[in-house]
């Protein structure tokens with residue numbers, strides 16, 4: 037380290053020496069032209085004076101050598117001037133030294149070659165010339181000692197030696213004097229050299245000082261020019277001496293407009309003028325505020341520092357002002373203040389409590405409502421406090437953990453309801469939202485929360501819920517009443533209808549027949565009504581269940597028509613079925629419920645028709661995957677205004693009330709059923725022209741149908757059950773497509789006999805007369821569900837141990853569990869798993885086989 041420092045120091049010293057050396061070499065080369073000229077003049081004079089005594093030959097040889105040396109030195113100096121940088125200092129130094137030594141030697145040679153051995157006057161002349169030359173050389177070579185010595189010693193030494201060799205008193209004395217002279221001019225040259233060196237150093241120093249001064253001035257000027265502060269200086273008369281661009285710019289003027297003007301003419305503000313005067317009296321002063329520049333009229337906000345400027349004697353000669361133009365900052369500050377004010381007004385106006393805390397739960401701010409809640413007069417009182425300092429009860433402190441979580445995880449808590457019960461029994465609810473409070477770098481620095489007292493809303497909600505509950509209860513009671521009443525009514529009605537039917541076949545008088553007809557008509561209408569009421573109560577209590585399957589539209593229509601045909605015939609109406617009988621159309625529906633809807637529409641078309649009217653049935657597959665079935669008539673029609681409410685329960689069109697039987701329930705039930713099947717029902721009608729009621733249901737497209745075909749295909753390839761044991765099977769199912777599927781399966785097995793029923797009553801009648809080996813029972817049956825059928829058949833002694841398998845579209849675990857609990861042997865879901873079904877049949881056959889063999 038030390039070594040390093042040392043070497044660095046010496047390097048610097050070297051470079052300082054080099055600067056001096058370079059300067060010396062430059063001065064040395066500067067001297068060459070002059071010394072060349074003196075050399076040639078003195079050489080010529082010497083040659084002319086000496087040739088008579090030493091002969092022309094010596095003079096010519098010497099003159100030639102002198103000329104060559106002088107020429108070489110001139111050439112050297114020419115090279116130096118052209119490009120001194122082309123070689124190192126050492127090179128120029130070395131070559132210059134060789135040059136002077138050569139010149140010195142040539143001059144020294146003159147004391148041998150041009151020196152007459154016996155002519156004292158000529159000898160003295162040579163000595164004189166040499167002394168003159170060396171004395172003259174002092175001025176141009178004494179910059180460096182080795183140069184001067186390199187010149188003067190070779191020039192004088194031959195003369196001294198030659199003089200001593202003469203061995204006369206006078207020559208010896210002369211030799212001694214020349215030797216002394218040589219020594220003395222060395223000393224003189226040395227002094228001169230020291231002098232020169234000091235001079236050079238001084239000049240170099242003053243050069244670098246000047247450079248530093250200029251640089252510093254430049255720096256100051258740049259600061260002055262580019263300073264973001266306005267700077268202006270003025271003389272002791274308050275005349276503007278100078279200012280920087282920023283100063284002029286902030287006044288809305290240009291520098292040239294200001295310089296030379298007087299401050300008193302440019303400023304009207306008394307405070308500023310006072311500050312100027314104070315600075316001219318030798319004091320520092322300060323101004324802050326708004327003022328209007330007289331020249332430009334610009335209004336600026338400024339902070340200005342005034343200071344006196346003094347001369348060397350301490351006399352005030354003027355002043356300087358540093359002005360910070362804060363107009364824009366002031367604007368931003370004002371805006372910020374306005375925003376803050378608006379914000380705090382908003383916070384204090386909204387009917388919500390707002391507060392924000394830092395990470396440690398210290399309140400940073402809140403609105404007035406919150407402050408009051410916390411037991412203070414103003415929000416300022418809350419700032420800096422924590423929940424422990426506020427008058428919360430202990431339960432609230434628990435929410436601090438929640439706050440901590442928000443700070444830690446950054447997750448917001450929105451509309452969280454908080455319930456509080458106070459010591460005096462008062463209940464209150466609050467709805468709180470808390471979000472993380474973030475700084476501009478998106479770092480979480482606390483939480484921001486807002487809450488609302490929602491006690492009134494909560495109480496209203498509670499009252500509402502209570503009312504709803506009561507309403508539901510009342511509704512349920514009504515539905516229960518309706519359903520039990522319907523059941524109760526049906527039993528005596530069955531008796532009435534049964535006996536009236538028996539009466540009908542007895543031999544009766546015409547009048548008795550008419551009466552019986554009335555009893556049957558009235559009774560069946562009543563039965564219809566009771567069934568509808570039962571449906572309605574089921575619908576209202578949400579107990580009505582349907583199972584949606586692939587249903588053949590033609591099959592439903594045919595069954596419906598067969599039910600309505602007798603009525604239509606009786607009324608003398610024509611039914612036209614335009615539905616293509618050839619290509620079957622399948623829809624997603626509940627078979628029985630769809631039939632119910634179509635029967636309702638058809639019988640309405642019968643009821644509200646005209647004499648000799650017609651009824652048309654039409655089906656169209658639309659592109660959006662729907663099938664639209666339309667039942668139209670040319671009957672009495674419905675006014676536009678009545679059409680909308682037709683589908684509401686108990687709505688009948690006023691004019692018809694007296695004419696036709698009806699309760700106004702049919703359409704509302706139809707609407708409900710269609711919607712449960714995912715469909716839409718509607719009407720287009722015109723008074724006295726006719727009505728078209730339509731039902732739209734999801735079409736079963738070919739892809740789905742193909743599945744059915746695949747099923748059929750797979751049925752065909754079923755293996756036969758290898759046994760002769762006969763098996764008798766009864767299947768109660770309202771959906772014809774399911775029935776036909778099972779039929780198809782059974783067809784593969786000649787030893788299994790299948791009998792079917794499409795309604796619960798039909799099924800029970802069939803079962804009352806037979807004991808099958810296996811009963812398949814659909815759960816979703818019209819009029820009576822599978823569970824009821826099950827309990828009725830189990831009540832028949834001969835059926836007590838016959839296995840019953842439930843088949844249902846309700847595939848929910850709950851339904852299956854319920855089925856198994858009731859006592860069904862097995863529960864199969866639709867669509868039927870054929871493999872499972874066949875396996876079941878096989879098991880039954882094998883079981884029976886084993887039983888009979890035993």
Ligand code: ADP
Nearest residue numbers: 640641644673688689698699700701702703727
């Ligand atoms: P109901 O037929 O038992 O009165 P609905 O709900 O089936 O009850 O029908 C409601 C009302 O809609 C009927 O009272 C009748 O005024 C009107 N309506 C239904 N179908 C037709 C139709 N095809 N033509 C004219 N009016 C009809």
